[in-house]
Amino acid sequence: MKRTSLVLAATVAAGLLSAGTASASDWTMSYLPLPSGGGGTARVNATNGTGGYAGTYDGRLITWAGGTFEDHGIPAGYTSVEAVDETASGSVLGNAVSYLNGSRYPDKHAFAFENGDFRFLGKVPGYYNTQALGTNDRGDVVGTVFNDIRYGSTAAFWPSGDREHPVLLDVPPLLSPVDIDQDGTILLNEQFGGTWLWKDGVLRQLVLPDGLRESRGIAIRNGKVLASTQLGDRLWTAFDTSVEVPDNMNTMALNGSGLVTGWISPRTPTVWSPGGPVTTLPSPGNAYGIVVGDNGEIAGTLESSGGGNTPVVWRRG
Numbered sequence: 001m002k003r004t005s006l007v008l009a010a011t012v013a014a015g016l017l018s019a020g021t022a023s024a025s026d027w028t029m030s031y032l033p034l035p036s037g038g039g040g041t042a043r044v045n046a047t048n049g050t051g052g053y054a055g056t057y058d059g060r061l062i063t064w065a066g067g068t069f070e071d072h073g074i075p076a077g078y079t080s081v082e083a084v085d086e087t088a089s090g091s092v093l094g095n096a097v098s099y100l101n102g103s104r105y106p107d108k109h110a111f112a113f114e115n116g117d118f119r120f121l122g123k124v125p126g127y128y129n130t131q132a133l134g135t136n137d138r139g140d141v142v143g144t145v146f147n148d149i150r151y152g153s154t155a156a157f158w159p160s161g162d163r164e165h166p167v168l169l170d171v172p173p174l175l176s177p178v179d180i181d182q183d184g185t186i187l188l189n190e191q192f193g194g195t196w197l198w199k200d201g202v203l204r205q206l207v208l209p210d211g212l213r214e215s216r217g218i219a220i221r222n223g224k225v226l227a228s229t230q231l232g233d234r235l236w237t238a239f240d241t242s243v244e245v246p247d248n249m250n251t252m253a254l255n256g257s258g259l260v261t262g263w264i265s266p267r268t269p270t271v272w273s274p275g276g277p278v279t280t281l282p283s284p285g286n287a288y289g290i291v292v293g294d295n296g297e298i299a300g301t302l303e304s305s306g307g308g309n310t311p312v313v314w315r316r317g
Contacts, residue, residue, distance in 0.1 A: 027271075029282050032064050032299070032311040035071050040308035043301060046086035046093070049255070049294035054083045054092040054113075055311055061094060061113060064311075075111070075118045082108075088137045095131055096120075105149050110141070112163070122164035124156055130166070132158075134179035134187075139163070142180040155188070171198060178217045182256075187220040195227050197239060207240040222256040235260065235274060247278040252300075253291045261289030261298045269300055269314070281314045289314070 034042055034057055044055035044064075053064040059080030061072040074081055078096040085093040092113040097106045110121040110132035123130055127145035131153065135141045139160030145168070146153035155169040155177045169177070175188040175196055186198040195206045195217040206225060208215055215234075218226040225236040233251040235258065236242040245251055249270055251262040260272045267286035272278045281289065281298065289300040298314040 027279075027281050027314050027316050029302075029312050029314050031302075032313060033067075033069050034062070034311070035060075035069070042309055042311050043083075044290060044299040044311040044313075045083040047291045047293045047297070047299060048086045048088050048090050050088070051293065051295060051297060052086070052090055053291070053299050053311075053313070054086045054094075056081060056083050059097075061092065063090075063092060063113075065090075072113060072116075072118075075120075078109070081111075084132050085135045087135055087139060090114075091135070091139065093132045093135045093141060110143055110158075112139075112141070121158050122166055124154075124166050124168060127154070130156070133177055136180050136182045136184070138182070140180055140184055142169075142177045142186050144177065155186075157186070169198065170201060171196075171203065175203075179220045181220045182222060185220060185223075187217045187225060189215075189217050195225065197225070204239050206236055206242070209234075209242070218251060219253050221254050224254060224256075224258050226251050226254045226260060233262075237274075243274055245272060245278075249278050250288075252289055255292045255294045255296070257294070259292050259296060261292045261300065263288035267303065269298075271298060271314075283312075287312065 042057040044053050046054040055062050060074055061081045063070050075096045078098045080097045082095040095108045095110050097108055100107055108129050108131045110130040111118045121130055124145045127147060129146045132141055132143040141158035143156055144153035145156045155171055156166045157169055158166045174191040177186055177188050179187045188196045195215045197204045212229050215227045215229045227234055232248055233245040234242045247264055249262055249264050249272060251260050254260045258274050262270055264270050267288055269281040269283050269287040269289050270278050271281060286303040287300060289298045292298045296316060300312060302310040302312045
């Protein structure tokens with residue numbers, strides 16, 4: 001494993017503002033360090049909520065903490081990994097990816113990276129592939145199982161106490177899981193329909209405002225749900241209560257207090273809290289927030305003119 005110090009840091013001016021959007025003069029941006037010699041494809045995908053991050057670089061699993069990184073590589077027998085989520089204790093949820101016999105369609109095996117090891121999650125009998133989509137701090141995992149992704153997948157759940165024996169979720173086949181909350185509530189999207197919550201075998205649909213028929217759930221945290229609709233993104237504070245995210249902000253993630261990150265056109269990184277304005281984050285170019293920790297830090301991507309991406313972090317003060 002390679003470890004290096006964080007040597008790049010910058011505070012940069014905010015980009016152009018949309019109408020009604022505030023400038024974030026009290027935020028700074030810094031760069032997350034990366035291994036040398038790679039091809040430049042990097043992305044931060046997850047946070048432990050207290051300043052630790054996980055992502056990928058050239059298909060390898062990377063974690064960041066305390067201004068340094070660790071390159072964990074790729075499990076033997078696979079071609080790349082996807083970082084999906086991270087618990088408060090630093091367990092990184094992801095998927096190992098391979099392409100067998102020249103297929104264009106990936107095979108996947110879900111894992112939790114813990115204590116320096118890739119620990120693969122158990123498979124459901126009759127299904128060859130497992131795909132992790134979200135975890136909570138107690139270690140429950142939600143995802144899907146499938147054989148050939150072209151023919152669909154089935155929702156599955158790995159309980160924290162026994163991730164060797166996943167169970168299929170008893171939900172209609174048109175519901176696909178997205179994320180899981182701290183209390184085990186699972187967020188699901190209906191094909192060509194709305195967004196649903198599953199808890200202890202009970203399904204409830206998020207109530208949409210009049211005139212809306214479809215929504216796509218993005219994330220759930222502490223009972224709050226972020227979802228997109230035809231008329232813009234919204235934040236639900238209860239299954240029947242929601243508010244519009246202003247300024248046509250495209251949202252990516254939220255934390256436990258309801259802080260939301262994402263971007264406004266044309267790729268200006270932003271942050272928003274209910275009741276306040278959308279605030280732009282400083283960036284020297286096109287960028288967007290991807291994850292937001294419970295400590296209020298935001299990690300995301302700075303896009304380069306050459307087509308590569310650089311992972312960055314925004315901090316207040």
